[in-house]
Amino acid sequence: MSSPFGKGLAFPPRVDASGRMLWSQGERNIQESIAVILRTDLNERVQLPAFGTSLNAFLFEPNNAATHARVAHAIDAALKKWEPRITVEAVDVAADAKATETAVATITYRLVATGAAQRVAIDVPLATS
Incomplete structure (x- = not known):
């Protein structure tokens, strides 16, 4: 039976001891995605210019509530x-x-396939307030 989460090359790309590319699957594949x-x-x-979030565009923005709201919106939308394998429940910055x-x-989200709740955090570099 195949996994409902999918399978893809591990991120960051790496090789195993035999020189083969490593794959990720399951919940780890979603986290890497x-x-x-x-x-x-x-x-x-x-070939996919609309892909991503451009969080680096906030680099010189002040570290305040207004910027936090814009970052949260960018993450949520992206x-x-x-x-599609997740449902975003909340993005708190x-x-x-x-x-x-x-x-x-x-980011708090649920896996569509199982309904399991997950959470991941990422640092976003900004200017000092």
Whole structure:
């Protein structure tokens, strides 16, 4: 029986001891897909220019509530468009207490195939407030 989550090349791409490409599958494949979507800038992919989120575009934006809302919206829209295996429930963005030039985006989602709740966080570099 095949997995409802899919299978793809591991991200980042790597090889095993025998020199073969590693694959990821299951929930790990979805987590890697989310990372690819969030770390890809718009227009970065030649044949798919609308893919990604362009979180790097926020690099010089202030680390405040208005920027956090825009980052959350960009993440939510990109994941809803590019990752059909999940249902995004919430995207919370807040300043990192330890690094004033970083915001932390916490994404809460459910796997469509099983309904299992998952959470992933990503650092978003911003300017200091």
